[in-house]
Structure formats: C-alpha cells, structure tokens
Amino acid sequence: MRFSVLILGNSSATPMYERHPTSQVVNHNEQLYLIDCGExxxxxxxxxxxxxNRINHIFISHLHGDHYLGLVGLISSMHLMGRKTDLHLYGPAPLEEILALNFKYSETELRYNLIFHPTNPTETAVLFESKLLRVESFPLRHRIACTGFRFQEGERPAKLDIDKVAKLQIPPALINGIKWGLDFTDKDGKVHPSSELTTPAPLPRSYAYCSDTVRIPDYLPSIHRANLLYHESTFLHEMKDRAVETFHTTSFEAGEIAKEAEVGHLLLGHYSARYKTKELTLLLDEARSAFPHTDLSVEGKWYEVE
Amino acid sequence: MRFSVLILGNSSATPMYERHPTSQVVNHNEQLYLIDCGExxxxxxxxxxxxxNRINHIFISHLHGDHYLGLVGLISSMHLMGRKTDLHLYGPAPLEEILALNFKYSETELRYNLIFHPTNPTETAVLFESKLLRVESFPLRHRIACTGFRFQEGERPAKLDIDKVAKLQIPPALINGIKWGLDFTDKDGKVHPSSELTTPAPLPRSYAYCSDTVRIPDYLPSIHRANLLYHESTFLHEMKDRAVETFHTTSFEAGEIAKEAEVGHLLLGHYSARYKTKELTLLLDEARSAFPHTDLSVEGKWYEVE
Structure with a gap:
C-alpha cells in the first residue's frame, strides 16, 4: 500500500527562483492529501x-502567507475545471473568513461543497479518520497559532500466502475477510485459521509534519516514532537567537528533535532564503550530526514513508 | 527615454504549466510600474x-483571482526584504479590505507605507501624474467591476543639436532648459532660440491595457491612438457566444478594436487554457486578419512602446 510524500515547496517566507513556498502532497493508498498551500x-x-481534482482533503498549518496564499487560486481553479466532489479543508478558524471575502468580491459561487473544519490551536485533535488512515493535528509554537499534522495508518491487513489460497481454491469473495483475520472453512468442513493462510500484517506507518515552530518539548509525543518526520529547519544553529526571535527551528535542533522523538527518518525543509541552494548541505550536515538518517527535502521528489 | 512592457503572465483564469496568471511590468524612464498581480x-x-523594490506603483484591474492573488505575497515579501519606500496601490475599493484581513490574521505590520487609492469603476480618472507620465484608469465591462489603464507620456523635451551646443560652449546647467524651450543668450548678448538649438521633440507615446472585458465601444476613446495596446483575447471567434457569456473578447474582436482605435501595435494575451501554446497562432492569425500589426504576448519578453 503506497504511502509517500511529494514536496511541492520547501522555502520559508520569501520565495526564491525555483524554491517555492510550503506545500506537499501525501499519497496514502492512492488517496491524495494536500498539506499547506503556499502561493x-x-x-x-x-x-x-x-x-x-484527486485531492479531497487540504490541511493548512497556519495563516502566514507562505502557507496558504495559493488556496484561493487552487479552490477557484478546481471550480473552473468543473469539480463536483466535496472538498474538505482543515485550518485555523479565520481562514474561512478570508476565503469568503475573496469569493464575495470575485462573485465566485463554487459548484462543489467546500467543507471547512477549523483546527484546534491548543490541543491535539483527530481531523479525519477512515479505516486506513487517521489524520491528527497538534499544537506547535509559532508567532501565530499553528498546528502540525500526523498521518497515522490504521491496522494493516495481513499478507496472503498466495500458494495456500490457490491450493485451497478459496473463493475471491472471502479473501479480504481472511486478510483481516477471518478463518476459512473448506468444503470438507475443515477450518483453516487466518494465521495459517497469511503472514503477519506490516506495522502501521506514520508521517509527521512540523512547520512552523520554535523548539519545544510539548509536541514530541505527537511525532513519537513517526516513520518519516518533515521538520522545519529555517536556520543554521549559529542563527539560534534569530530562530527563537522568529519562532523557528535550527537544523541542529531539528536533528535533536528527530532523535528525541525516535523517528525513523528526518526530512528538512522551510529553508531561509539567506541560504543558496548549494549551501543547504550545511543545514543537512548540522542536522545529521544529531540524527544521521536525515535528508534535505527536494522539490518535485517523492519520499516513501517506510 | 525607455518605455517598454514586460509580460510576466498572459494566461486566463486557470493557469497552465509555464503560462502564468496576468501581470506585467511597465518601465518608463527606468521607473517600474506593475499592472495586475496574479498568483x-x-x-x-x-x-x-x-x-x-524598484516598483512603487501597482495597478489592479479587478478582483478576479488571476489578477490579484499574488498581491499579499508580493507586499509581504517587500516587507520582509526591508522595504522603506512608500508603495502606491490602485485598485477596486474592496481590495483594501482583503489585504487588511490577510495582514490581520498573519499579524503583519508593514514597515513601509502602503497607500491605497481606490479606482473608479464607472468613469475615466487620473490615478497618477508626474511631469513625464500620466496614468489613467477607464471602465471596462466585465462580470465584476474592472478598469483598463492608459500610460500616457507628457510632452517630451526637444533633442539637442550637439554640434551647436559644443560650438556655442553652452554651460551644462542651461541644457535642460533649452531642451524644454528656453532660448540661450551668449556672452555677446546674441539670442539663440531653442528651436535653432534643437530638433523637435518626439511625439508623446502611450500604452493601453485592456483586460478583462467584453467588446463595447465605450472605452475606444480611452485607448485611441495608443502606440501599443495590450488587449485580452481569451477565445477564438468561433467561441463568440462563450466570450459574451463570460464577458471576454475574441481575438478577431481584439483586432477590430485595435483598428477602430487606430493604435500602433496590438499585443494579445489572457489566453484561455483550452488553447495549447502551439495553438496560439490561431488567435494571432485571426486578430491579424482585422489588424495586421499584431503580436502574441510572450512571457518574459519586453515590448517597446514606439
């Protein structure tokens, strides 16, 4: 089952040529989710x-322009392209007012339902839940209200032993039940336990997203043991004072946070425009000194959650 | 004296890859003016x-997203990059409310003065005037209130006859006055009329911008004899009904308008996303059948006003 993240933008507040404001796509089981929507x-x-139009859920972390200014355009284009499917939008409460004002003056009446779900800036909350995936928001600490997001898989089905299924001539209609733990009774009345027809389910995976925030321990439980963590890394640690002043994190701190939270893999982003693209390896080296399994996020690249 | 226009975006409502929403830069005498500011x-x-930061005046035609959604981001980035110079913004009155709401929730307090000048959607009005340039807005007819803009040069100074200036040893401090019509009295008391020391001033030039509008005769006087006219050309004429329904112009109509207004040169833009880039020559051919001196606007290209 696919679970991966495409980076659309990894720049901080001021975009640079070919470094775009924050946005990313999560693909879980071919369902697409958008996180943040910069210009x-x-x-x-x-x-x-x-x-x-494959995106049905959009999650906005906070109301700094580099995280939401692409939203009115995207929602409008979906409308112009004939979308009919409901679109669920999760974000800070005032976002609804901002959208409404833009649509009022452009005299836009969406042809589909835009369903707005305000996020809670002070407590962890479940935003969306299906059998396969749960999305939670959790408070970060930034200059204005901001949340992170955790995409948590539910229990996954066991993997079938194809040879046994063929040998026992199990009808296709029963396959899914067996993967989820039902036993199979053959035509002679013999019971074959699910556990004998399958190998154990892989562990549920999770992806955590933290941008923008100053380093605080409060959100560590929310990102604990995520397989993949995207964490902002706006500055080098030599700019620690500036990071605190602007409620951002240094790359060394991002590495330490990944280590403390025992995540599997750390992806850096939200780079300050002060760093040229070729200088980003400085941020990477610093984070790796605290947490070796770290990579720089690159726009246009998919990262597996594994 | 330089007078030219850079096309930043020439797509209509739905952007395409490498065709951006509307925006353009006018350079007049090395002063930069921005017209529209799409995402x-x-x-x-x-x-x-x-x-x-070289842009001190921004003109917004109307409040459809593809003409203003880049504004909050641009204004914010100017702020983050330390701008101190006043910025004058001209556009429909509700634009001020939209900006204020965004800045309220992002808690942005601009470090420079943003001076908002609401445009008049029903009458021609002078927005900006210096000795060298006057910018007027005039009503277009679109689904919502929309104005075009005319950049009109003032009287231009006469051109000096360099040889005569050298021969008469005219002091540099007097040169500018002579170009603007003052006579020169030499040390023997002989008067040399300005007209003998110069060749006549070139005619004042003008640039007119019309996007978005359905074809109506009302604005023809406002674009009359512009040296360069940028006119929207959203559809081929076979889509005339759709153009009327959506308050847009066909490329054949843009050509006819250019002819009726006796402009010097027509530049097409605001192309519908239904036309692939290689198909835009169909729009061009159609406009040229009515007005031969027509070109397709190309993003990234400067066009001279001459």
Missing amino acids: GTQMQLTRYGIKS | GTQMQLTRYGIKS
Missing part, C-alpha cells in the same frame, strides 16, 4: 503531474 | 531579474 501550489501540482 | 507574480519578477 503557486496549483502551478507546482501541474508541473509534477498531480491532478488537483 | 506567482513575485516568483516571475525574480525569474526575469526585476527587483520588486
């Missing part, structure tokens, strides 16, 4: 071959 | 080497 997100989606 | 304008400015 230009709809063009980035087109560039990387993502059909925006 | 991604700040990135397009960077891409084409325009320092946004």
Whole structure:
C-alpha cells in the first residue's frame, strides 16, 4: 500500500527562483492529501503531474502567507475545471473568513461543497479518520497559532500466502475477510485459521509534519516514532537567537528533535532564503550530526514513508 | 527615454504549466510600474531579474483571482526584504479590505507605507501624474467591476543639436532648459532660440491595457491612438457566444478594436487554457486578419512602446 510524500515547496517566507513556498502532497493508498498551500501550489501540482481534482482533503498549518496564499487560486481553479466532489479543508478558524471575502468580491459561487473544519490551536485533535488512515493535528509554537499534522495508518491487513489460497481454491469473495483475520472453512468442513493462510500484517506507518515552530518539548509525543518526520529547519544553529526571535527551528535542533522523538527518518525543509541552494548541505550536515538518517527535502521528489 | 512592457503572465483564469496568471511590468524612464498581480507574480519578477523594490506603483484591474492573488505575497515579501519606500496601490475599493484581513490574521505590520487609492469603476480618472507620465484608469465591462489603464507620456523635451551646443560652449546647467524651450543668450548678448538649438521633440507615446472585458465601444476613446495596446483575447471567434457569456473578447474582436482605435501595435494575451501554446497562432492569425500589426504576448519578453 503506497504511502509517500511529494514536496511541492520547501522555502520559508520569501520565495526564491525555483524554491517555492510550503506545500506537499501525501499519497496514502492512492488517496491524495494536500498539506499547506503556499502561493503557486496549483502551478507546482501541474508541473509534477498531480491532478488537483484527486485531492479531497487540504490541511493548512497556519495563516502566514507562505502557507496558504495559493488556496484561493487552487479552490477557484478546481471550480473552473468543473469539480463536483466535496472538498474538505482543515485550518485555523479565520481562514474561512478570508476565503469568503475573496469569493464575495470575485462573485465566485463554487459548484462543489467546500467543507471547512477549523483546527484546534491548543490541543491535539483527530481531523479525519477512515479505516486506513487517521489524520491528527497538534499544537506547535509559532508567532501565530499553528498546528502540525500526523498521518497515522490504521491496522494493516495481513499478507496472503498466495500458494495456500490457490491450493485451497478459496473463493475471491472471502479473501479480504481472511486478510483481516477471518478463518476459512473448506468444503470438507475443515477450518483453516487466518494465521495459517497469511503472514503477519506490516506495522502501521506514520508521517509527521512540523512547520512552523520554535523548539519545544510539548509536541514530541505527537511525532513519537513517526516513520518519516518533515521538520522545519529555517536556520543554521549559529542563527539560534534569530530562530527563537522568529519562532523557528535550527537544523541542529531539528536533528535533536528527530532523535528525541525516535523517528525513523528526518526530512528538512522551510529553508531561509539567506541560504543558496548549494549551501543547504550545511543545514543537512548540522542536522545529521544529531540524527544521521536525515535528508534535505527536494522539490518535485517523492519520499516513501517506510 | 525607455518605455517598454514586460509580460510576466498572459494566461486566463486557470493557469497552465509555464503560462502564468496576468501581470506585467511597465518601465518608463527606468521607473517600474506593475499592472495586475496574479498568483506567482513575485516568483516571475525574480525569474526575469526585476527587483520588486524598484516598483512603487501597482495597478489592479479587478478582483478576479488571476489578477490579484499574488498581491499579499508580493507586499509581504517587500516587507520582509526591508522595504522603506512608500508603495502606491490602485485598485477596486474592496481590495483594501482583503489585504487588511490577510495582514490581520498573519499579524503583519508593514514597515513601509502602503497607500491605497481606490479606482473608479464607472468613469475615466487620473490615478497618477508626474511631469513625464500620466496614468489613467477607464471602465471596462466585465462580470465584476474592472478598469483598463492608459500610460500616457507628457510632452517630451526637444533633442539637442550637439554640434551647436559644443560650438556655442553652452554651460551644462542651461541644457535642460533649452531642451524644454528656453532660448540661450551668449556672452555677446546674441539670442539663440531653442528651436535653432534643437530638433523637435518626439511625439508623446502611450500604452493601453485592456483586460478583462467584453467588446463595447465605450472605452475606444480611452485607448485611441495608443502606440501599443495590450488587449485580452481569451477565445477564438468561433467561441463568440462563450466570450459574451463570460464577458471576454475574441481575438478577431481584439483586432477590430485595435483598428477602430487606430493604435500602433496590438499585443494579445489572457489566453484561455483550452488553447495549447502551439495553438496560439490561431488567435494571432485571426486578430491579424482585422489588424495586421499584431503580436502574441510572450512571457518574459519586453515590448517597446514606439
């Protein structure tokens, strides 16, 4: 079952040429979820071959422009392209007012339902839950209200032993039940336990997203043991004072946070425009000194949650 | 004296990969003016080497997203980059409310003065006037209130006859006055009329911008004899009904309008996403059948007003 993340933008507040404001796509089991929607997100989606109408859930962390200014354009384009499917939007409560004001003056009446779910800036909350996936928000600490997000898989089905299924001539209609733990009774009345027809389910995976925040221990439980953590890393640690002043994190701190939270893999992003693209390896080296399994996020690249 | 226009975006409502929402830069005498500011304008400015802090006047035609959604991002980035100079913004009155709401929730307090000038959607009005340039707005007819803009040069100074200036040893301090019509009295008391020391001033030039509008005769006087006219050309004429329904113009109509207004040169833009880039020549051919001196606007290209 696919679980991966496409980086559309990894720049901090001021975009640079070919470094875009924050946005990313999570693909879980071929369902697409958008996290943050900085200016230009709809063009980035087109560039990387993502059909925006496949996105049914959008999560906005906070109301700094580099995280939401692409939203009115994206929602409008979905409308112009004939979308009919409901779109669920999760974000800070005032976002609804901002959207309404733009649509009022452009006289836009969406042809689909835009269902807004305000996020809770002070407590962890479940935003979305299906059998396969649960999305939670949790408070970060930034200059304004901001939440992170955790995409947590539910229990996964066991893997079938194909040879045994063929040998026992198990009808296709029963397969799914067996993967989820039902036993199979053959035509002679013999019971074959699910556990004998399958290998154990893989562990549920999770992806955690933290941007923007100053380093605080409060959100460590929310990202604990995530297989993949995207964490902002705006500055080098020599800019620690500036990071605290602007409620951001240094790359060394991002590494320490990944270590403390025992995550599997750390992805850095939200780079300050002060660093040229070739200088980003400085951020990477610093984070790796605290947490070796770290990579720089690169726009246009998919990262597996594993 | 330089007078030219850089196209940053020429797509209609739905952007395409490498065709951006509407925005353009007018350079008159090395002063930069921005017309419209679709999503991604700040990135397009960077891409084409325009320092946004050189822009002191921004003109917004109307409040459809593809003409203003890049504004909050651009204004914020100017702030983050330390701008101190006043910025004058001209556009529909509700734009001020939209900006204020965004800045309220992002808790942005601009470090420079943003001076908002609401445009008049029903009458021609002078927005800005200096000795060298006057910018007027005039009503267009679109689904919502919309104005075009005319950049009109003032009287231009006469051109000096360099040889005569050298021969008469005219002091540099007097040169500018002579170009503007003052006579020169030499040390023997002989008067040399300005007209003998100069060749006549070139005619004042003008640039007119019309996007978005359905074809109506009302605005023809406002674009009359513009040296360069940028006119929207959303559809081929076979889509005339759709153009009327959506308050847009066909390319054949744009050509006819250019002819009726006796402009010097027509530039097409605001192309519908239904036309692939290689199909835009169909729009061009159609406009040229009515007005031969027509070109397709191309993003990243400067067009002279001459």
